[in-house]
Amino acid sequence: MWVNKAIFKFTVMSACLDPMKLMYVALLGFVVPIGMKLAALYHGSADSQTFEMLTGKVGVSFIMMVLCLGLAGNSTTQSGRGGEYLPLLFSRPVSRTEYVFTKWVTITAIGGTLAALQNILVALCGFAFGETTSALGLLSMIIERYLDSGILAAGMIWTMLNKHPVFQVTSIIAFYVWMLGQTVPPVSVAGPQASGVDQLALEATKILLDCSGYLGDLVLPGINIYDLLNAHTPSLLPIIAYFSTLGIYLTGAIISTNKREFFYGTN
Amino acid sequence: MELTEDFRLTSTPRSLLIGCIILLTLRIGLSIFEWQHPINRGRTVAWQDAAVSQEQPADGKKLRLYEFYADWCSPCQRLERDVMSNDEIRDTIESNFQAIRVVDKQREEGKNPKWMQELQKKYRVFAFPTLVAVAPDGEAIGSLVGNSSSLSVYRFLSRTINDAAKKAK
Numbered sequence: 001m002w003v004n005k006a007i008f009k010f011t012v013m014s015a016c017l018d019p020m021k022l023m024y025v026a027l028l029g030f031v032v033p034i035g036m037k038l039a040a041l042y043h044g045s046a047d048s049q050t051f052e053m054l055t056g057k058v059g060v061s062f063i064m065m066v067l068c069l070g071l072a073g074n075s076t077t078q079s080g081r082g083g084e085y086l087p088l089l090f091s092r093p094v095s096r097t098e099y100v101f102t103k104w105v106t107i108t109a110i111g112g113t114l115a116a117l118q119n120i121l122v123a124l125c126g127f128a129f130g131e132t133t134s135a136l137g138l139l140s141m142i143i144e145r146y147l148d149s150g151i152l153a154a155g156m157i158w159t160m161l162n163k164h165p166v167f168q169v170t171s172i173i174a175f176y177v178w179m180l181g182q183t184v185p186p187v188s189v190a191g192p193q194a195s196g197v198d199q200l201a202l203e204a205t206k207i208l209l210d211c212s213g214y215l216g217d218l219v220l221p222g223i224n225i226y227d228l229l230n231a232h233t234p235s236l237l238p239i240i241a242y243f244s245t246l247g248i249y250l251t252g253a254i255i256s257t258n259k260r261e262f263f264y265g266t267n
Numbered sequence: 268m269e270l271t272e273d274f275r276l277t278s279t280p281r282s283l284l285i286g287c288i289i290l291l292t293l294r295i296g297l298s299i300f301e302w303q304h305p306i307n308r309g310r311t312v313a314w315q316d317a318a319v320s321q322e323q324p325a326d327g328k329k330l331r332l333y334e335f336y337a338d339w340c341s342p343c344q345r346l347e348r349d350v351m352s353n354d355e356i357r358d359t360i361e362s363n364f365q366a367i368r369v370v371d372k373q374r375e376e377g378k379n380p381k382w383m384q385e386l387q388k389k390y391r392v393f394a395f396p397t398l399v400a401v402a403p404d405g406e407a408i409g410s411l412v413g414n415s416s417s418l419s420v421y422r423f424l425s426r427t428i429n430d431a432a433k434k435a436k
Contacts, residue, residue: 002280044430046411046423056416095276097283130429131422134355141418186414187394188340190387193374226417230354232309237297244290251279251287258277 002101004094011071011106024066029118033059037122041129049185055122057222058182060115060148061175067107068156096257100157104250107153112146119145140226147223151242154249155220162256174219181212221245311351312360314368321382328403330431332364332424335387335397337371342414343396353417359424364400371395400427402434 015021033054040047053059119141123133133141159171184205194202216222221241228234314334336343350356360366369386373379379387386392390399390407398411398420408430411423 044409046409047415047419049413052415052419093276095278097278097280126422126426129426130433131426132429133418133422133425136355137418137421185394185412186342186345187396187412188337188342189394190335190337190371190392191373192377224349224417226355227349227353230356230417232352232354233306235301235306237294237301240290240294240297244287244294247283247287247290251283254279254283258279 002095002098003105004098004102007094007099007102008106011103012110015067015071015106015110018070021066021070025063025114028054028062029059029114030121033118034121034125037125041125041131053182055119057148057152057220058179059118060111060145061152061179063114064107064111064149064152064156067111068153068160071107071110072103072157072160097254100161100250100253100257104150104153104157104253107157108146108150111153112149115145115149116142136229137226140224140229143225144223147225147242151220151222151246151249154246154253158249158253158256161253161260163260174215177208178212178216178220181209181216184209217241219245308348308352309354310357311347312357312366314366317367317369317383317386318380320365320367329365330363330403330408330427331401332360332366333386333390333397333399333401334366334368335371335390335392335395335399336368337374337395339374340395346396346414350415350417350420356417356420356424359421359428363424363428398423400424400431402431408434 033051036048036051036054040051054062120138123138123141126133155171155175159168162168193199221238223238223242228238317333351360369383371379371383371387390397390401390410392399394412396412396414400408400410400423402408409423409427411420415423
């Protein structure tokens with residue numbers, strides 16, 4: 001309904017024709033996590049925290065950052081990559097809703113497909129070493145990666161299309177606080193109770209983790225499909241939280257784009 | 268005519284706005300409801316007490332899965348709440364392993380019993396939660412440190428079961 005086929009095609013083409021984007025995605029999305037997985041399998045060790053990050057929402061966010069920067073069209077008035085849809089805007093009227101929605105659908109589809117493919121390859125590597133993932137698990141991973149891509153793409157598109165500096169700075173800080181929380185391993189160190197500076201450092205880390213957790217639930221809620229499908233009593237809250245946040249981001253992006261004045265400077 | 272066209276191109280769809288308001292209201296309402304009435308997550312893994320299992324002879328055929336745990340450790344509580352209540356994980360553990368929980372008491376009591384210290388030393392436990400899969404002969408097959416996702420725990424369990432089967436052959 002709100003998807004413009006021409007913008008979709010141009011965005012996909014732009015993603016496929018940029019060698020730098022392709023190299024970044026190949027390295028961070030595939031070479032590093034698959035290498036880590038193979039190393040863990042060869043040495044018989046369990047998956048590391050970094051591996052979990054790169055194959056989960058954090059890995060998707062790395063891919064989405066580069067995709068959104070190059071494809072969301074934050075540099076609408078510039079020529080070159082990111083401005084390929086300009087002839088479209090000149091030749092026929094395109095609604096701002098159509099534009100934002102098409103960009104979101106395209107970026108989600110590209111990012112979700114890449115992340116899901118990475119998860120499938122990792123599962124296949126494990127399979128070769130006797131590590132199985134149930135069909136339900138595999139299906140859950142694929143759906144989760146598309147959901148992660150959807151919410152991250154919507155948030156990043158809104159941040160890029162809304163040019164208000166306070167909004168952009170706040171969004172970027174929130175994103176990095178969330179990411180910082182993801183990098184701390186979820187463990188408690190064994191041993192006697194720490195004291196002095198050590199205790200202070202531990203308490204500060206706990207506060208940071210709590211802040212990051214609450215912020216994550218608020219701005220980047222996720223749905224753990226695997227746990228949801230295997231739950232005694234499934235909770236509807238994560239689903240409602242996800243779609244309400246997604247709706248706010250998309251509506252926000254459309255309102256921000258509607259308010260903007262575009263001046264198509266030409267030679 | 269031009270104004271109408273411009274308005275159509277730069278207006279926000281009403282359906283999207285209404286949808287957002289409904290979802291946001293539902294989210295707030297459901298958050299309050301679930302906060303006051305926590306959902307029943309069902310049964311988690313039936314862990315055996317390590318102190319009791321030390322005195323009993325080990326089940327010769329089954330693998331053992333030790334969970335090194337501490338009551339004060341919040342990642343341990345999250346693992347128990349989110350992962351161990353997952354039906355597929357719980358069934359895999361209960362049908363393939365003798366599940367034993369080792370609850371650390373160093374912080375509460377100042378010192379752990381000697382057998383627990385030796386167990387922690389043997390399986391190199393330095394953080395909680397740690398899952399250690401052990402073959403019937405007492406040799407560790409694999410360990411997983413930290414509150415991992417359910418899928419990671421499932422992959423870890425499947426690999427240890429497979430490695431143990433290979434070893435038995």
